[in-house]
Amino acid sequence: MPKLGDVVPNFTADSTAGNIDFHSWLGDSWAILFSHPADYTPVCTTELGRVQALEQEFTKRGVKLIALSCDDVDSHKGWIEDIKAYNNLPEFSYPIIADPKRDVAELYGMMDPDEKDAAGLPLTCRAVFVIGPDKRLKLSLLYPATTGRNFDELLRVVDSLQLTATKKVATPVDWRQGGSCMVVPSVKQEDTAGLFPKGVTVHDVPSGKVYLRTTPQPE
Structure with missing residues (x-):
């Protein structure tokens, strides 16, 4: 798991926006990488909808958004329609990474020891990684599956990080x-x-x- 100040690990993975090389996707932007335990689950559906609703606020701050779970791309794409419907969203604009082999989750220390899928495989916790333009980790948070995150707080944190960086x-x-x-x-x-x-x-x-x-x- 990356520590504060570390350059975050690079990886390549499939996503709803196609195959990505993470460091290339980051470019010289701020970014938030956040994981969720599984598609078609209630708390995650509210969270990803809220992030989409705040997307313009993150964009104003030069922050890219990208989510991750252990489900595959087809699952993500089907679930996005539910997210849009439940949260009354006209669009869904940020990518969701597919990580069925848990490669990225292991690399970033996202695994939740208490949450498992139907096959008994561990699921990701609600992790948040705020990454700076230098590709270094500026903030990390780990939430259990039962507790939804507050993404207004993430906006506040980004404002603080960007101010105190200069x-x-x-x-x-x-x-x-x-x-x-x-x-x-x-x-x-x-x-x-x-x-x-x-x-x-x-x-x-x-x-x-x-x-x-x-x-x-x-x-």
Whole structure:
């Protein structure tokens, strides 16, 4: 399983968009690779529909989307019609990878030890991998099969990752786009005026240490 900061493993696989070479498909974009336990299952049907509904928001952020399960391409294509119908979607625009041999799932550490198909083979958990333009892993999440994911949170995470990749800030708890940010500890106090023209507030704390510094979100 790739660790944060690792270049994610490359692979080739069939998908609903044809055969893909993952690194070539990534190009120099941000991307989210997410797995689901199986086609024609209820929670997955809601999740993939929600991702499609948010597709334009991810596109605005330069993020490509790609899903994966252990079912084959024909199964994926049939299931997409159910996803569209249940979620009232006119289209389904991102690819779903077929991984019946679990090659990609094993490569990325997606297997769920408690969930198995009718043949007794393990299924994938609800994994999420956010990948940067440098093809390095920026975030990973693992959910059990019984818990659906919140893809609005993934949008929030992408906003934070993209901001903090270029600005010397971190985003505090429950931060949203446009919210106040924290100046990272590595920035010297004497350098804050030049880096943050909107101003920096130093928050007094009992320790007397100068480490809680907030600034309006940098442009």
